Amino acid sequence: MGKTLKDVALLAGVSTATVSRVLAPGYSGAFNKASSTVSEKTRMKVLSATEELGYRMNHAARSLKRQSTMMIAVLFPELANDFFMDVAEGIEKELYAEGYSMLLSSSLNSVEEEKKRINMLAGRTVDGMLVIPASSQGNHFQSLSDRGMPIVLVDRIVEGTNLDSVTSDNEEGTFNLTKALLSDGFRRIAFVGGEITLSSARERLSGYARALADAGIEPEPSWICLGGMKTEDGYKHMGKLLKNKNPPDAMVAVNLLVHLGMERYLLDMNGFSETNSKPSVVIAGFDESGYTPFLPACRYIASQDAVGMGSRAGKRIIEKIREKKNHKDESKKDSELIIRLPVTISRPVYKTA
Amino acid sequence: MGKTLKDVALLAGVSTATVSRVLAPGYSGAFNKASSTVSEKTRMKVLSATEELGYRMNHAARSLKRQSTMMIAVLFPELANDFFMDVAEGIEKELYAEGYSMLLSSSLNSVEEEKKRINMLAGRTVDGMLVIPASSQGNHFQSLSDRGMPIVLVDRIVEGTNLDSVTSDNEEGTFNLTKALLSDGFRRIAFVGGEITLSSARERLSGYARALADAGIEPEPSWICLGGMKTEDGYKHMGKLLKNKNPPDAMVAVNLLVHLGMERYLLDMNGFSETNSKPSVVIAGFDESGYTPFLPACRYIASQDAVGMGSRAGKRIIEKIREKKNHKDESKKDSELIIRLPVTISRPVYKTA
DNA sequence: CTGTTAGCGCCTTCAA
DNA sequence: TTGAAGGCGCTAACAG
Numbered sequence A, B: 001m002g003k004t005l006k007d008v009a010l011l012a013g014v015s016t017a018t019v020s021r022v023l024a025p026g027y028s029g030a031f032n033k034a035s036s037t038v039s040e041k042t043r044m045k046v047l048s049a050t051e052e053l054g055y056r057m058n059h060a061a062r063s064l065k066r067q068s069t070m071m072i073a074v075l076f077p078e079l080a081n082d083f084f085m086d087v088a089e090g091i092e093k094e095l096y097a098e099g100y101s102m103l104l105s106s107s108l109n110s111v112e113e114e115k116k117r118i119n120m121l122a123g124r125t126v127d128g129m130l131v132i133p134a135s136s137q138g139n140h141f142q143s144l145s146d147r148g149m150p151i152v153l154v155d156r157i158v159e160g161t162n163l164d165s166v167t168s169d170n171e172e173g174t175f176n177l178t179k180a181l182l183s184d185g186f187r188r189i190a191f192v193g194g195e196i197t198l199s200s201a202r203e204r205l206s207g208y209a210r211a212l213a214d215a216g217i218e219p220e221p222s223w224i225c226l227g228g229m230k231t232e233d234g235y236k237h238m239g240k241l242l243k244n245k246n247p248p249d250a251m252v253a254v255n256l257l258v259h260l261g262m263e264r265y266l267l268d269m270n271g272f273s274e275t276n277s278k279p280s281v282v283i284a285g286f287d288e289s290g291y292t293p294f295l296p297a298c299r300y301i302a303s304q305d306a307v308g309m310g311s312r313a314g315k316r317i318i319e320k321i322r323e324k325k326n327h328k329d330e331s332k333k334d335s336e337l338i339i340r341l342p343v344t345i346s347r348p349v350y351k352t353a
Numbered sequence C: 001c002t003g004t005t006a007g008c009g010c011c012t013t014c015a016a
Numbered sequence D: 001t002t003g004a005a006g007g008c009g010c011t012a013a014c015a016g
Helices: A005-012 A016-023 A040-053 A059-066 A082-097 A111-123 A139-146 A170-183 A199-214 A231-243 A256-270 A306-327 B005-012 B016-023 B040-053 B059-066 B082-097 B111-123 B139-146 B170-183 B199-214 B231-243 B256-270 B306-327
Strands: A071-076 A101-106 A128-131 A151-154 A164-168 A189-192 A250-253 A282-286 A298-303 A338-341 A344-346 B071-076 B101-106 B128-131 B151-154 B164-168 B189-192 B250-253 B282-286 B298-303 B338-341 B344-346
Touching (some): A082 A101, A082 B101, A111 A128, A111 A139, A128 A306, A151 A306, A164 A199, A170 A189, A170 A199, A170 A298, A170 A344, A189 A199, B005 B016, B005 B040, B016 B040, B071 B082, B111 B139, B139 B151, B164 B199, B170 B199, B170 B250, B170 B344, B189 B231, B250 B256, B256 B282
Parallel strands (some): A151 A164, A189 A250, A250 A282, B071 B128, B128 B151, B151 B164, B189 B250, B250 B282, B282 B298
Antiparallel strands (some): A298 A344
16 A cells, blocks of 8 residues: 555665665664764665655564654543643653654543453553543552563552552642641631542642641631542532531532532532532642632632653653563562642632632 | 564474464464464464563564555544544544554644645555645545545544545535524624635535525625634634624634633623623534533534544545555545545533523 | 565465 | 464664
């Protein structure tokens, strides 16, 4: 179907080896040395023949030969998620800059699906994998990693593995978020949402707990509403919380969707469009979006650098791939490396305070 | 590094051909026929050898041989975009179900970048491409298509090409959106945002114009605020609109981001948190999200089935790939096929009207 | 500086 | 039902 190296070689009147030398720059021997190992004259001949034929390299053939596909598999629990897509944007940009492509797939928030996809992706012989784990199970990642597949975990770490991770400083972030509420005088502060199987949720919970402890506050059990990371979870939790005799006056939302659900509940109960009144509780939410200024109860926001996280993860996986290529046999198993990005606290940008 | 067919064959005491026959089901000859062409006994031997060695197929080798990578390149103008990500979700699901993988890349809203990426992706020998064009330029797609690369355009069509497209019925959608405002009694209705280079924007504009014409209304030139598809564009346009002596009392927003920007402007000018008053203008916006109920000025929403669009596009590109494989030489160039998905109008779900 | 050659791992006729 | 063998398109020694 497509033209091959041989066609180009024929037209240019040289050998396929020469064509390859022209078209695989910075690879064999001299790195990107413009005057590599081919005379300017033949180089030109080859280039124009390439042009004339509209030649396109066959990636499969190159991959087979080089034992490297220049592709990174990226596995997310879901795609339609503001935070994840910012991460994806960062990853893609970084990978592309280094000549890699991103094979993106969704685990549908299911460990079973995750295992299937990871196997499929491993079968595609990608050079490495970037994954946001769907749960706290990590054996499938660990064993793939043990077999030599470079893997970097993103956003969520998995305990009991020695896998590299790039994530945010969730604990510190929620600590500061909670402290902001405390210094505004709130004392009855709830924590809403969070799958206990996810490291990010656990870390956020513990930052919250530490802030309360620092302030000498013993949280009532009913304030801690674990379970769920989605809109409907926030909605339900908010409903239950407000039914208490003596409900909290402030809340920390584990993430953006839960936050959204909580606000939805308030909207449904005493919609501001009807009563024109500000909500009676205040929310400090983890994760920002263009919409947070419109969430009436939102007082503080903890922002992660999602794009930065993606690009950091991209850098790291490429590093690992290169290390592997260089060291090769030296089983220089460095221990687990966890990169934590800072989280910043701010008010949503109402013009008026 | 990895185990090969040969390793498996050796361990199982059979030839590589036999192993291949076991592990490439539904391919050579009999489609998925459980009792294909290998005895149950040898089949078992092969399977257990495969297991024992932890054999993983080398995708590059298979691709080289089969001349098919089972990968679809997907090129979006940007990734961090609610609408696009829903589309991506639909695409990925559909592709995965058919055994394809998604190579996702961003054109950064730039035609130049788009050309680069498209070339890179074509070089990867993907089996087909799904793209949301960054502009009204389509030569690079057309020529790739002419060379035999199956391509389906998504969300935006490009005139002057004969490329298949899957998109929404934008014209009808905005027509109905505008009619909803008209039947509420609004007469001074503006249209805000929209790159004239994008078919979706043009179609939405024309639906708006048709609705006004139907109602016998001649729009004032100042009501039509073209330019831009992003938050900041909506913000700026809203500022200008409200400076008119006799400003519009209702507006149609070309998309979600522009809508968001318009609301932001209102928030900054007379934030509801301060005045507790409903905004003085009403917006009908194209595209929905979980946040639209929180946008104070939002009266109507036109919702596209973004996930459905993705899955439809996925189906279509796979169809085209199969057609190509079957017809092969028969140059049965069907003419351009445009699939249009319906757009539904609704009110954002305030509990109170 | 350039050509020859031998595979990378898999699939698929063609024979047996 | 199975094996032997050639080749998909590219690259990297090794010669020249």
